[in-house]
Amino acid sequence: MEEKVVIIGSGIAGMSSAIYLKRAGIDPLIMEKEVAGGQLHKANVIENYPGFEKISGPDLAFNIYNQVKKLDVRYLYDEVINITKEDTIIIKTKKEEIKTKYLIIATGRAPRKLNLENEERLIGKGISYCALCDGSLYKNKDVVVIGGGNSAIEDAIYLANICNKVSVIHRRNNLRAEDKLVEQLKEFPNTQIIYDNEVVEYITNEDKLTKVKLKDNREIKADGVFIAIGYEPIANMLKLENDNNYIIVDSKMHTSLPNVYAIGDAIKKDVYQLVTAANEGVIAAVDIIKHEKSNL
Numbered sequence: 001m002e003e004k005v006v007i008i009g010s011g012i013a014g015m016s017s018a019i020y021l022k023r024a025g026i027d028p029l030i031m032e033k034e035v036a037g038g039q040l041h042k043a044n045v046i047e048n049y050p051g052f053e054k055i056s057g058p059d060l061a062f063n064i065y066n067q068v069k070k071l072d073v074r075y076l077y078d079e080v081i082n083i084t085k086e087d088t089i090i091i092k093t094k095k096e097e098i099k100t101k102y103l104i105i106a107t108g109r110a111p112r113k114l115n116l117e118n119e120e121r122l123i124g125k126g127i128s129y130c131a132l133c134d135g136s137l138y139k140n141k142d143v144v145v146i147g148g149g150n151s152a153i154e155d156a157i158y159l160a161n162i163c164n165k166v167s168v169i170h171r172r173n174n175l176r177a178e179d180k181l182v183e184q185l186k187e188f189p190n191t192q193i194i195y196d197n198e199v200v201e202y203i204t205n206e207d208k209l210t211k212v213k214l215k216d217n218r219e220i221k222a223d224g225v226f227i228a229i230g231y232e233p234i235a236n237m238l239k240l241e242n243d244n245n246y247i248i249v250d251s252k253m254h255t256s257l258p259n260v261y262a263i264g265d266a267i268k269k270d271v272y273q274l275v276t277a278a279n280e281g282v283i284a285a286v287d288i289i290k291h292e293k294s295n296l
């Protein structure tokens with residue numbers, strides 16, 4: 001059986017598309033490799049999403065997911081590993097092969113890695129890319145946050161409330177984060193910021209992270225390392241026209257291939273926010289609805 005519309009990714013962008021499609025009588029299939037909500041699960045507090053003065057990311061994810069489920073949108077929890085397009089679009093996971101007329105790519109982006117030796121092996125055993133998700137595992141322990149942008153400083157503030165000591169390591173001599181956040185961090189006596197330095201090695205003892213080694217050979221006690229050095233879009237499986245892997249779309253969210261749309265953080269754009277991702281989800285859905293209605 002061929003699907004009419006497959007949406008890959010159940011972040012706010014993909015779920016917004018699904019709401020509009022389903023309400024217009026088109027039954028999309030959402031494919032999701034983790035949990036519905038995507039990056040929302042990493043956002044501690046959201047204060048700029050209209051309609052909610054203040055809401056936690058996971059709560060907003062749950063609200064949107066509930067709305068989608070009440071519309072009876074179908075989900076397939078599986079990772080898409082390949083997509084091909086000839087007459088039709090074929091999406092492959094390890095177990096399934098699904099054909100679809102329209103495809104909406106809403107795969108978002110993922111945290112950038114440092115790619116040091118043992119990093120992969122230590123994920124979940126000392127290395128994390130999400131303070132909000134894993135911070136509580138390091139209660140009263142010593143942690144290191146790598147990065148100097150808003151995300152890194154927000155992570156450090158969050159961790160300072162839980163951990164014994166938080167060291168922020170930044171490779172430049174000034175932080176990119178907003179001054180307000182930096183001032184907030186400095187109010188915590190259990191934090192330090194180390195400038196002009198880089199982590200060059202993870203030091204372990206019996207498979208457990210114990211310290212990090214810095215470029216200047218200093219070693220810092222670290223039960224956990226939180227890497228917050230930005231994001232990269234998820235691989236562009238269809239080799240669509242792109243800029244540094246961010247998919248290029250037109251104003252209707254069309255990619256360089258017919259019937260293939262891309263939305264949200266996966267695309268090349270100026271603003272990577274919830275409102276823009278939701279907006280792009282709606283534009284793609286409405287374009288598909290218009291095409292389908294004109295074919296009736």
Ligand SMILES: Cc1cc2nc3c(=O)[nH]c(=O)nc-3n(C[C@H](O)[C@H](O)[C@H](O)COP(=O)(O)OP(=O)(O)OC[C@H]3O[C@@H](n4cnc5c(N)ncnc54)[C@H](O)[C@@H]3O)c2cc1C
Pocket residue numbers: 008009010011012013014031032033034035036037038039040042043044045046047048049078079080081106107108109151234263264265266272273274275277
């Ligand atoms: C810490 C943090 C705080 C933030 N705070 C704010 C804020 O306050 N306000 C704001 O407006 N924005 C904020 N943002 C940005 C906002 O969260 C993102 O712009 C938005 O969530 C992007 O949504 P998306 O649907 O495009 O992608 P994502 O949320 O990244 O969702 C993509 C989904 O696709 C799935 N996926 C990826 N590849 C595959 C595959 N191969 N097969 C199946 N599924 C796949 C992923 O598992 C994921 O669920 C924040 C982001 C972070 C990380």
